[in-house]
Amino acid sequence: MFSALLIFQTSPGAKGQAFFAAVLPFAVVVLLAFSGISLYNRLVRARMRTREAWSGIDVQLKRRSSLIPNLVEAVRGYTKHEHAVFTEVAQARGAMAGAVGPAASAAADQTLTLALGRLMAVAENYPQLQAAGNFTQLQADLSDTEEKIAYARQFYNQNAMAYNATVQSFPAVVFARWFQFLPVDFFAAEAAVNEDVKVDFTVA
Amino acid sequence: MAPTVSQSVLVYDRIAQNRVKTVLLVLVAVGSIVPFVALLSYGAADFVVANFVSHTHRSASREPAPHRSLMPQPGEMTYEVDREWQGQSDDLNRTRRQEQVENEQLKLRIMAGVALSLSAVLGLLFWGLASSTASQVLALSGARLPARDEAEAKRLLENLAIGAGLRPPRLYVIDSPTPNAFAAGMNPARSVVAVTTGLIALLDHRELEGVLAHEISHIGNRDTRLNTVVASIALFLRLPHLLRRRTKERGKKAGYQWGAQRPRFRLRYTLALIPVYVYVFFIAPFLAAVIRASISRSREFLADADAALLTRFPEGLLRALAKIRGAGSIVAGSNPVISHLYFADPSPAATGLKLFTGNLLATHPPIQQRIERLSEFNGGHVPASVIETAMRTGQDFGRDHPPLASIGLTDTVSQDELSVLTLGSPMGRVYRALSATPLYDQNNSRSAVLAKVPAGALLVVFDDPGKFRQVLTANQTFGYIPATVKLKRLDMLPAEVFETATQPAQSAQAPAPDAGAANVYVQAHELGTGYTAPPAPAPRAVVGPKPKAGLTGAQIAFVAGFFVISVASILLIMFTLNK
Numbered sequence: 001m002f003s004a005l006l007i008f009q010t011s012p013g014a015k016g017q018a019f020f021a022a023v024l025p026f027a028v029v030v031l032l033a034f035s036g037i038s039l040y041n042r043l044v045r046a047r048m049r050t051r052e053a054w055s056g057i058d059v060q061l062k063r064r065s066s067l068i069p070n071l072v073e074a075v076r077g078y079t080k081h082e083h084a085v086f087t088e089v090a091q092a093r094g095a096m097a098g099a100v101g102p103a104a105s106a107a108a109d110q111t112l113t114l115a116l117g118r119l120m121a122v123a124e125n126y127p128q129l130q131a132a133g134n135f136t137q138l139q140a141d142l143s144d145t146e147e148k149i150a151y152a153r154q155f156y157n158q159n160a161m162a163y164n165a166t167v168q169s170f171p172a173v174v175f176a177r178w179f180q181f182l183p184v185d186f187f188a189a190e191a192a193v194n195e196d197v198k199v200d201f202t203v204a
Numbered sequence: 205m206a207p208t209v210s211q212s213v214l215v216y217d218r219i220a221q222n223r224v225k226t227v228l229l230v231l232v233a234v235g236s237i238v239p240f241v242a243l244l245s246y247g248a249a250d251f252v253v254a255n256f257v258s259h260t261h262r263s264a265s266r267e268p269a270p271h272r273s274l275m276p277q278p279g280e281m282t283y284e285v286d287r288e289w290q291g292q293s294d295d296l297n298r299t300r301r302q303e304q305v306e307n308e309q310l311k312l313r314i315m316a317g318v319a320l321s322l323s324a325v326l327g328l329l330f331w332g333l334a335s336s337t338a339s340q341v342l343a344l345s346g347a348r349l350p351a352r353d354e355a356e357a358k359r360l361l362e363n364l365a366i367g368a369g370l371r372p373p374r375l376y377v378i379d380s381p382t383p384n385a386f387a388a389g390m391n392p393a394r395s396v397v398a399v400t401t402g403l404i405a406l407l408d409h410r411e412l413e414g415v416l417a418h419e420i421s422h423i424g425n426r427d428t429r430l431n432t433v434v435a436s437i438a439l440f441l442r443l444p445h446l447l448r449r450r451t452k453e454r455g456k457k458a459g460y461q462w463g464a465q466r467p468r469f470r471l472r473y474t475l476a477l478i479p480v481y482v483y484v485f486f487i488a489p490f491l492a493a494v495i496r497a498s499i500s501r502s503r504e505f506l507a508d509a510d511a512a513l514l515t516r517f518p519e520g521l522l523r524a525l526a527k528i529r530g531a532g533s534i535v536a537g538s539n540p541v542i543s544h545l546y547f548a549d550p551s552p553a554a555t556g557l558k559l560f561t562g563n564l565l566a567t568h569p570p571i572q573q574r575i576e577r578l579s580e581f582n583g584g585h586v587p588a589s590v591i592e593t594a595m596r597t598g599q600d601f602g603r604d605h606p607p608l609a610s611i612g613l614t615d616t617v618s619q620d621e622l623s624v625l626t627l628g629s630p631m632g633r634v635y636r637a638l639s640a641t642p643l644y645d646q647n648n649s650r651s652a653v654l655a656k657v658p659a660g661a662l663l664v665v666f667d668d669p670g671k672f673r674q675v676l677t678a679n680q681t682f683g684y685i686p687a688t689v690k691l692k693r694l695d696m697l698p699a700e701v702f703e704t705a706t707q708p709a710q711s712a713q714a715p716a717p718d719a720g721a722a723n724v725y726v727q728a729h730e731l732g733t734g735y736t737a738p739p740a741p742a743p744r745a746v747v748g749p750k751p752k753a754g755l756t757g758a759q760i761a762f763v764a765g766f767f768v769i770s771v772a773s774i775l776l777i778m779f780t781l782n783k
Contacts, residue, residue, distance in 0.1 A: 144363070154367050
């Protein structure tokens with residue numbers, strides 16, 4: 001900065017010099033302000049994207065939750081003695097509805113997925129149930145929704161990664177906390193979810 | 205299926221690398237415009253000044269003119285005259301010097317004008333290419349809406365759109381046994397994805413997902429827009445080359461040599477401007493074509509990498525590629541304008557230039573190379589047996605489902621990018637032939653008859669060069685029909701139906717627009733595939749908004765404005781010269 005001032009001292013006219021000396025700090029301040037504003041806006045945008053991506057997951061989770069009662073009813077019509085499974089599914093669904101935030105939702109989602117897997121395993125034992133058009137349709141809807149959840153999760157995690165990376169990298173990390181730009185949780189499915197549910201034929 | 209960290213990192217590296225490469229290539233493309241415009245405008249200015257200006261100056265400037273008229277009369281060369289002549293000579297030298305300065309200034313002025321109008325031409329080309337909307341691309345490829353048993357592909361596409369964070373694109377189906385797919389549309393909100401029936405039949409769930417993820421990635425990366433920009437730059441750089449070839453061909457046909465009337469003038473033009481000539485006619489067009497193909501290829505790799513990231517299952521796309529490699533991806537009668545949009549190269553491999561490692565002008569990288577990269581994303585463990593099995597399946601499929609007979613469209617059309625532009629441009633309008641007519645290969649009645657067009661058939665008419673009209677039939681046969689055939693203008697493109705479907709307000713007026721659309725498509729295809737079939741009942745024209753086919757009012761205004769400005773600047777130059 002000073003070298004720039006020195007260069008300007010060689011230029012003729014003290015008037016121009018004074019003008020320059022007055023303008024330079026001002027220009028620096030303006031530049032800093034602008035870069036600060038643009039960084040802030042970038043953080044806001046990244047956070048909004050993360051929220052939007054989260055709402056994408058939420059929609060699909062709700063859609064699955066709303067499929068479950070119909071599915072349970074369809075199975076209950078054919079199987080009278082599987083109360084344990086029905087209760088488990090109902091509980092998991094209740095926990096899912098009560099879960100707030102990515103981490104809790106991911107955990108609840110995992111429980112629900114396991115319970116639903118057990119329900120499907122039970123349904124495997126009733127051939128007439130498999131033949132019912134209603135049930136196969138529900139099953140297809142469920143697997144479609146699960147696929148949608150997987151993709152929504154991926155999109156959310158991508159956005160969360162970009163946001164977290166911005167928040168935790170240098171210029172932002174200094175003041176991000178003041179403005180409540182906190183890193184978000186990933187919607188992480190644990191290893192158990194990725195494993196295929198074992199079909200257990202010994203169920204009575 | 206769960207990705208390991210190292211695998212993802214490889215994809216990210218590739219994606220970052222690809223971004224840099226694309227930016228560099230676009231910079232080179234833009235950079236090659238600058239010398240092109242500069243040289244061309246210099247050439248034009250030099251040409252104008254050399255051939256018109258000095259001449260105009262001599263005859264127009266009043267003072268030196270009478271003296272000069274004395275000059276060539278040697279009999280009157282007395283001493284006195286000679287002395288007078290000496291003085292005149294000084295005067296003349298001064299005027300000459302002045303003239304030179306003026307000429308230089310004028311040259312600069314003309315250069316600026318020419319450069320400006322050249323950029324206007326570039327803008328116009330971009331506009332022309334950009335306004336061939338997704339619906340028109342669909343019309344050119346003969347796409348239809350998916351049937352009920354093809355809903356699986358639609359479901360997959362919707363799920364992938366969730367993963368990519370895009371609005372789900374519309375899915376269209378092309379009736380072709382060749383497995384291929386493409387994405388089109390200038391912005392993600394109005395994008396479409398089309399797959400062939402062969403693709404749906406050949407691929408399993410995972411593989412189809414991979415292909416659709418590739419197409420969705422093209423949409424997410426805004427590749428259509430990039431390709432349009434690059435294509436308009438390429439066309440701009442090739443314009444003089446193409447025009448020269450056209451003029452030559454026309455000249456040969458008419459039986460005279462271009463420039464034969466003014467041999468001296470032509471010689472001067474050729475000798476003085478050799479660098480301009482070489483760059484404008486040889487280097488720039490070649491560079492343009494190579495850069496364009498290169499960008500298209502690198503975007504294919506990028507879409508593959510993004511698809512691997514989106515599905516987290518590179519093997520699906522890899523198997524799909526292997527199967528398509530086995531079956532072949534040449535879509536008969538696919539339009540070269542949109543060949544870069546396809547999943548695998550739809551044009552016959554013969555065109556292009558082989559150099560060192562591969563085809564320099566190919567829009568797609570060799571499938572083998574794409575497979576190698578994808579197996580790299582998979583951590584390098586894709587058993588060779590998987591690829592071999594997939595390829596064998598593809599070969600069997602290809603044997604069982606031979607591609608539709610090629611009608612030589614790509615061969616004839618891809619030779620001239622300008623006619624390609626005409627094919628893809630919004631100039632084409634839909635007409636219905638009111639009487640049956642043969643479809644000729646060339647624009648004369650002695651040429652081969654490609655097909656018979658029945659009365660009532662829908663035709664896309666492009667050009668009106670004289671006694672024959674260039675048309676494209678519903679099954680993509682490009683040819684000529686006599687201008688005497690009565691045509692009825694329809695205010696629609698088959699795919700304009702797509703536009704109607706997007707506007708629910710219009711659907712109230714049109715009785716069941718979707719059904720109508722399907723109807724038109726089906727009939728177009730019936731007419732297209734079996735020309736021997738009796739003429740189908742005239743398809744209902746879909747009542748809708750006035751289609752955007754042809755030049756829009758804004759475009760006409762633009763061209764008219766450009767014309768007026770050009771004429772005005774020419775007049776201005778003339779006036780300044782005469783002063």
